[in-house]
Amino acid sequence: MTNLAQPDVTIFLDHAGVIRRAALSPAFRGEALDAWVGRPWAETVDSFGSESLRSLVDDARDSGVSAFRQVNQIFPSGLRLPIEYTAVRLGGDAGLVAIGRSLQAVTELQTRLVEAQQTMERDYWKLREVETRYRLLFGSSSDAVILLRVTGLAIQDINPAASRALGGSTVARRPLVGKDFSGELVDGERDLFHAMLRRLDEQGSAPGILLHLGVERAAWMVRASRLASEAGSLYLLQLTATEAASTSRQSAEGEFADVLIERLPDGFVVTDRDGLIHWVNPAFLDLVQMPTAGGVLQQSLGLWLDRPGADMSVLLTTIARLGVVRPFSTRLRGELGGETEVEISAAGDLDTEPSSIGILFRDVGRRLPRHDNDQRLGGRLNALSGRIGKGPLRALVDEAISVMEQHYIEEALELTRGNRTATADLLGLSRQSLYVKLKRYGMDQDTVTDPGSRT
Structure with a gap:
């Protein structure tokens, strides 16, 4: 550099x-x-x-x-x-x-910073995704599922189907959490249930047993397994009604995607891997002050970005490597001279080297200070x-x-949010040269971080 x-x-x-x-x-x-x-x-x-x-x-x-x-x-x-x-x-x-x-060096550093941000966020979003999937599956499952603490057999969590099995309502299932599950059992079946759990602990598996649950004491086949979690070891109980009639549900799905994207208040653009625009919605045309889509189709999106070549290069490079870009800030320049602060998020049709890219532009001019x-x-x-x-x-x-x-x-x-090591890399300087310049301009007393300067 x-x-x-x-x-x-x-x-x-x-x-x-x-x-x-x-x-x-x-x-x-x-x-x-x-x-x-x-x-x-x-x-x-x-x-x-x-x-x-x-x-x-x-x-x-x-x-x-x-x-x-x-x-x-x-x-x-x-x-x-x-x-x-x-x-x-x-x-x-x-x-x-x-x-x-x-600005070539800035472009390369921005790409690296975006990749670092993606790496840090990837694990977080994976965890959130797993948690969200668990909650969705747990809540929407037609099978009755109960989680019990190993110590005390208190109910840790219960889904709506299991709540109904115990005689509660879907909305009011939370009062069941914390209660001793043994108290829901018939006296003659309580020992049988405890014997199943002992066998599960000793041998790792146990055959299902028939229990009568709820106000009406309906017959349920109960199977148990062990589950590890942050809260500690749990028993997972699966309840199957012995006389339950399976009901099939059909959901009709309308193809509303195009209509919804057209009506989005945020700009949306579809480009190829080189950044040439193939499709836009009306909100994007408003952002770039163009009357019709004909004026932007087959044009490079970089023509309207804040830094010609720089922002577009960061966007395309990150998409090619990671398949997705989480929000980063830039500006869109309109054909009539207007400028709009926007946040960009994008995703490709493939995890790497996508052929088509969907890009969302959110106007944050009123939210972000210039x-x-x-x-x-x-x-x-x-x-x-x-x-x-x-x-x-x-x-x-x-x-x-x-x-x-x-x-x-x-x-x-x-x-770089004050990180001196990253700042030196961005500017193409050694860390010592950066320190000299900071001292020359009276900036060495600023609050900055330097993870590489301490051992």
Whole structure:
């Protein structure tokens, strides 16, 4: 990765946005930029980013410093990379200087962070899934099932069918929990039941016995088995009515999927593995400010994401590896200039390497505070523009680079939630180099975590 002490791309422009000269960091060794000289800067990026660069040049020329813009830069060799630019007016006829940073490393780190999050959440959701399935099966089973504590034979849990067998109601089954099951048995059958449990404990299995349960003392065949749980060992009792008539139930299922997705208030998109849009619902068209689906079908979803190439790359890479993406935040850009904070969650039709991907976009603009990092950086660079003419150009450029370096370190710390080791990896620095920079900018006293610094 590139050290933040030097920009990845430095471009000197006249006030009309025409390139006078350009330089690259050593990471781009082999790229010859002579072909850019004399060309409008806006012609060196893809068509979607041209207008962004024109706005960037206008802002820098009029106010002295521009906000950040992210575009797909096309290099003379044909290489395309997502680059984030800002520009500063140099004063007089000196023109403008644009400083750019490659987002490729950020994309790779975001992918790793998403994968780490998926790994941490996977076990949690597996546990929740097992618990949910247990509760659904336990509650909806037509077989009567009772869980008894081994010590005391108190009822640990009981499903609705067993509650009815004991003469209770489906809703009021909870009062049975905690009661001694032996008290529900006929006097002559209590010893038989205890003998079955002793045999189960000694031999691991026991034949079923016939018990008469409930107010009407209906005959039930009872089988028992041992079950381990967090609450300790349990007896699982399965009750089968000897004269129960099986009733078949048919449930008619309407095919409402398409209608429901069309009516969702959240945007929904179906893409192929390359991110080309195949289907959208009306809510997504509202988010990107498009009147009809014809304007987005067969287009890359990345055209409307906050960081061209970066967010889309993270999404597709994670889907290809894991088959699912749990919510992460980004922004959608509308065709009329609007921007919407959204949370994205997605799933593929296969666990890995899916051919189709369904992506849900939830508008969280009213829920999530907007980041003011760009405004804070803009204020710092504005302060530098007031010093034009009061010192040599090299000193101004060095200060601008320091301001940007501090900005990206702050963003990386925010992205990693203060983890210094992860921050150093994100920025392509050694941990010691990061400590030096934190101390230089007075950030070493901030509350950050560093799991690798303690033994």
